[in-house]
Amino acid sequence: MxxxxxxxxxxxxxTVVFVVVLLVVAYTVLAERRILGFIQGRLGPNRVGPxxxxxxxxxxxxxxxxxDIVPDKSTRFVYFLAPxxxxxxxxxxxxxxxxxxxxxxxxxxxxxPLVVARFDVALLYVLGVTSVGVYGIMLAGWSSNNKYSLMGxxxxxxxxxxxxxALGLSLIGVILLTGSLDxxxxxxxxxxxxxxxxxxxxxxxxxxxxxxxxxxxxxxxxFDLPEAETELVxxxxxxxxxxxxxxxxxxxxxxxxxxxxxxxxxxxxxWNFPFIESILGRGTFLFGLVSAIxxxxxxxxxxxxxIWLRGTLPRxxxxxxxxxxxxxxxxxALLNIFLTATLIVLFxxx
Amino acid sequence: MLAFLFxxxxxxxxxxxxxMVAQRNPLYSAISLxxxxxxxxxxxxxxxxxxxxxxxxxxxxxxxxxxVVFVIMLLNVEHEERRAPRLKFLVPVAVVLAAxxxxxxxxxxxxxxxxxxxxxxxxxxxxxxxxxxxxxxxPFEITSILLLMAMVGAMTLARRGxxxxxxxRVVPGSQQLPLSIVDPRAEPDDLRVVETxxxxxxxxxLGVEGVRDQSKRD
Amino acid sequence: MxxxxxxxxxxxxxxxxxxxxxVIIKRNIIAMFMCIELMLNAVNLTFVAFAxxxxxxxxxxxxxxxxxxxxxxxxVGLGIIIAMFRNxxxxxxxxxxxxxx
Numbered sequence: 001m002x003x004x005x006x007x008x009x010x011x012x013x014x015t016v017v018f019v020v021v022l023l024v025v026a027y028t029v030l031a032e033r034r035i036l037g038f039i040q041g042r043l044g045p046n047r048v049g050p051x052x053x054x055x056x057x058x059x060x061x062x063x064x065x066x067x068d069i070v071p072d073k074s075t076r077f078v079y080f081l082a083p084x085x086x087x088x089x090x091x092x093x094x095x096x097x098x099x100x101x102x103x104x105x106x107x108x109x110x111x112x113p114l115v116v117a118r119f120d121v122a123l124l125y126v127l128g129v130t131s132v133g134v135y136g137i138m139l140a141g142w143s144s145n146n147k148y149s150l151m152g153x154x155x156x157x158x159x160x161x162x163x164x165x166a167l168g169l170s171l172i173g174v175i176l177l178t179g180s181l182d183x184x185x186x187x188x189x190x191x192x193x194x195x196x197x198x199x200x201x202x203x204x205x206x207x208x209x210x211x212x213x214x215x216x217x218x219x220x221x222x223f224d225l226p227e228a229e230t231e232l233v234x235x236x237x238x239x240x241x242x243x244x245x246x247x248x249x250x251x252x253x254x255x256x257x258x259x260x261x262x263x264x265x266x267x268x269x270x271w272n273f274p275f276i277e278s279i280l281g282r283g284t285f286l287f288g289l290v291s292a293i294x295x296x297x298x299x300x301x302x303x304x305x306x307i308w309l310r311g312t313l314p315r316x317x318x319x320x321x322x323x324x325x326x327x328x329x330x331x332x333a334l335l336n337i338f339l340t341a342t343l344i345v346l347f348x349x350x
Numbered sequence: 351m352l353a354f355l356f357x358x359x360x361x362x363x364x365x366x367x368x369x370m371v372a373q374r375n376p377l378y379s380a381i382s383l384x385x386x387x388x389x390x391x392x393x394x395x396x397x398x399x400x401x402x403x404x405x406x407x408x409x410x411x412x413x414x415x416x417x418v419v420f421v422i423m424l425l426n427v428e429h430e431e432r433r434a435p436r437l438k439f440l441v442p443v444a445v446v447l448a449a450x451x452x453x454x455x456x457x458x459x460x461x462x463x464x465x466x467x468x469x470x471x472x473x474x475x476x477x478x479x480x481x482x483x484x485x486x487x488x489p490f491e492i493t494s495i496l497l498l499m500a501m502v503g504a505m506t507l508a509r510r511g512x513x514x515x516x517x518x519r520v521v522p523g524s525q526q527l528p529l530s531i532v533d534p535r536a537e538p539d540d541l542r543v544v545e546t547x548x549x550x551x552x553x554x555x556l557g558v559e560g561v562r563d564q565s566k567r568d
Numbered sequence: 569m570x571x572x573x574x575x576x577x578x579x580x581x582x583x584x585x586x587x588x589x590x591v592i593i594k595r596n597i598i599a600m601f602m603c604i605e606l607m608l609n610a611v612n613l614t615f616v617a618f619a620x621x622x623x624x625x626x627x628x629x630x631x632x633x634x635x636x637x638x639x640x641x642x643x644v645g646l647g648i649i650i651a652m653f654r655n656x657x658x659x660x661x662x663x664x665x666x667x668x669x
Contacts, residue, residue, distance in 0.1 A: 078377065120474050124404035131412025135384070138416070142377070142423050154423065161416055181475050356571040360579045367583055367606055371590040376598050383602050386583075390609055393579075396571070397620040402628050406612075409635050414605065414642045421646050422598060425653050451585055455578045462574040472625045481625050482632070489629075493636045500640030507647030 005110075013116045017094050024296070025253045026056035032307045039311035066242035071145055078143040083240065083247035086136025090254035092129045096122040097261045098184045099295050100271050103288025114271075114288055115184055123181045126262060127168055130217065134160045136251065137236050144239035152235030155318055156219060156226035162325040163216035163223075169333035170209040173340040174199055174266045187270030194274040200267040205336045207267045209329060211305075214259040216325065218252060220306060222313040223321055260302035264295060268302075271295040355396060362389040376427050380419050387411040399473035576617035583610035597652070597659050601645055608638050 030045070030052060037044030046052040070079065100114035119125075134157050141153010175181060177199060178189045190197050200207045216223040227235030237248045264270060271291035280287040316324065366385035373379045387410045394403035471477070482490055583606060590603030612631045619627025653659060 075377075078381070081381070119400060121400045121404045124401070124408065128404050128407035128412060131408055131416075132384075132388075134412070134416055135419070138419055138423070139381075150423070154420070157416070157420070161413070352570050356575060360575075363579065364582055364586070367586040370602065370606065371586055371593065376596055376602075379599050379602055383606065386606060387609065390613060393576075393613065394616050397576070397616050399616050399620065399628050399631075402616060402631050405632065405635060409639055410605070410609070414639055417642055417646055418598065418602065421649060425650070425659065427596065427598065427659055451582070455582060458574050458578050462572070472619060472623055473628060477625050478628060478632070482629055486626075486629050489633055493633055496640050497636065500643045504643040504647040507644070507651050 009110075009112065010116065014095065017099075017116055018091070021091070021094055021254065021257065024299075025250065025257055026060075027053075028253055028257065028303055029059070029249075030055045031303070032310070035304070035307045036311050039308070060246075063242055063246035068242045068244070069239075071239045073145045075143040075145070078139050080244075082136050082140035082143060083244045083251070084136075085139065086133055086251040087247045087254070089129050089133035089136065090251040090258060093126050093258045096125060096183055097265055098187050098270055100288040100291035102283055103285055104283055106285050111283065113184060114292060118182065118184050121181050122183045123171065123175070123186075126258075127164075127171075130255075130258075131161075131164060133251070133255065134164075136248075140240065140248070141236035144236075146239055149236050149238045152226045152238070156236055159219070159223065159226065159318075159321060159325070160217055162322060163213045163329070166209060166325060166329040166333050167213040167217060169330070169337065170206045170213060171266065172337050173203045173206040176337070176340050176344060177202060183265050183270075187265055187272065190269040191272045191277075198267065198269040198272070203267065203336070203340065205332065205339070207263070209333050209336060210263060210267070212329060213325075214263065215306070215309065216321070218255045218259055220256065221310040222315045225315055225318050225321065228315060256303065256306055257299070260299045260306070263302050264298045268298050352396065356393070359389045359392045359396070363393070376422050377419070380415060380422060384411050384415050387415070397473075398471065401473055401475050401478050573617060573621045577614060580610045580613045580617070583607075583613070595660050595662060597649055597661050600661065601642075601649070605638060605642070608634060 033055075034044035034046070034052065044052065045055050048054045048058045070076070095116040096119075098113065098115040098118075102111050102113045104111050137160070138153050138157040141149045141151075141156070144150070174186065178186045180186060180189075190199060215221075219227055221228075227237065237245055240248060271294055273291075273294045276290060276294070277287065280290060363386050366382045366389065370379045370382035370386065373382065387406060391403040391406045391411070394400075394406060587603045587607035587610060590606065591600050594600050594603060612634055615627040615631045615634070617627075619625060619631075649659070652664065656663060
């Protein structure tokens with residue numbers, strides 16, 4: 001009986017997280033178009049619905065109804081598999097992020113932490129699943145039987161595997177300071193001292209390296225050479241149309257969302273906010289709800305940073321990009337590890 | 351419940367492995383091998399080794415196979431060419447031996463009594479870390495040197511060399527070889543035999559002709 | 569019933585045998601390399617199974633070292649494959665027979 005309730009709760013949690021993620025990602029696309037418009041001195045899409053709020057649904061209808069074109073000489077199985085891999089790898093990381101503290105479900109006495117799955121190696125799991133996401137792009141570039149796609153796919157995957165290293169190394173400082181790979185525990189360790197234990201204050205260099213590596217991982221400006229419209233036609237997703245292109249598009253924005261959630265969890269203190277706990281009381285339902293909303297607000301802050309960068313910066317050339325990743329970012333990440341380790345040895349009470 | 355999960359993941363692993371061996375296209379073999387790695391990672395989680403499972407996905411499925419798929423794409427390997435002449439009389443032998451293997455596996459599964467598996471706590475990161483950095487520190491350090499050696503070796507092998515062009519073929523020693531191997535501009539089935547002396551070849555390719563004559567004059 | 573240790577060992581034996589078959593049958597050198605990786609993984613499974621059933625962490629540490637060695641071997645092996653391809657334009661192992669008497 002107990003396991004049945006557990007399984008039902010897990011399925012409900014997964015459904016809720018899935019729906020929330022898809023909604024937030026859909027409105028991130030709309031927000032990006034509006035904010036880019038404002039940065040560039042124009043209004044974004046504001047016709048469909050009040051202020052353009054129904055635009056994502058119009059886009060979804062368009063994607064579903066478009067004609068699905070499959071290139072003639074492509075490798076069929078791999079061609080269909082690639083967007084599936086990309087989207088699956090993007091969605092699988094959603095389950096480990098803590099949205100809130102232990103809360104009591106109203107009208108019952110069940111207390112659950114607001115996270116879908118809590119296990120010991122959550123951070124490594126996130127790194128592993130994003131490594132598998134590289135395959136979607138590589139196989140898409142290869143199977144389209146198009147030299148622009150192949151070049152875009154190879155460049156994009158080379159960029160992703162190069163910046164994965166800097167990403168992983170920048171997280172080691174966080175692991176050293178909190179002593180755990182479990183994301184729930186990392187957020188719990190940041191909940192004292194009224195916000196002064198948020199790791200962005202203790203690890204500023206780590207945060208900057210993480211953000212740069214994350215922007216490179218998700219193929220966003222200024223690192224979006226492999227898929228920019230003015231470059232290799234459209235890079236690895238040149239030959240994809242309708243629903244499969246929608247899956248790639250979705251996978252890119254979900255990756256952005258994932259990376260923003262990881263940054264919030266590790267560096268910005270997760271669902272913590274000073275003084276909320278003392279006002280609302282620990283373990284109540286209202287505290288859980290407010291914490292989840294605060295978490296989403298922090299994630300939206302980082303997404304705004306992404307969009308802001310897209311409207312402001314030019315893009316790197318590919319050799320500049322690889323040079324930056326290997327020769328500048330990787331040594332900086334190692335330096336960060338050394339500094340953090342030295343600080344921990346000198347001040348063990350941190 | 352656990353037995354069902356074991357049969358599911360084991361079935362996935364074995365079918366992906368069989369698919370990998372049976373496929374002719376090396377890219378499909380690589381994708382099947384990724385399937386094997388992921389199902390093995392799920393089995394490791396069932397065996398209370400979450401750290402090893404995550405490392406398996408990161409290292410094997412996320413790094414090594416990416417490298418292999420890169421090489422397959424760059425070398426543009428399409429499919430295996432001409433079938434080798436197979437020894438027909440060995441096929442029944444193979445079938446018999448496979449039947450022996452299956453019989454042995456079935457015997458093990460049916461008769462060996464249980465070992466009684468309690469769910470253990472050994473695979474947590476904490477225990478792995480504390481053993482790795484205290485008792486087993488020497489293998490850890492030697493592994494880091496091994497990785498450095500591998501990096502240097504891989505970079506040396508893949509380098510194209512300074513002065514030779516990309517299509518140059520310098521063959522070692524003085525021997526008689528078909529022209530197709532020595533001269534990259536010849537037809538692939540040109541079997542005229544030429545005598546190659548490495549020093550002259552290399553001198554011509556490097557554009558430093560006449561140096562050897564100078565040394566002979568001394 | 570719970571999965572026994574013998575089940576994991578049997579699965580490991582089957583995977584190892586499939587790997588050996590692949591190495592013998594295949595003529596493409598990249599496919600042979602992948603079958604060698606399959607053999608290494610079968611052995612990894614054995615180690616982890618024993619580590620779990622005997623409650624000893626040494627098995628998992630050995631798997632860690634084996635994975636690192638496999639990564640190093642992959643890098644160097646693929647470098648050799650690329651060098652071989654550059655000289656011969658073919659990935660067929662039967663063509664690498666210059667040293668044959």
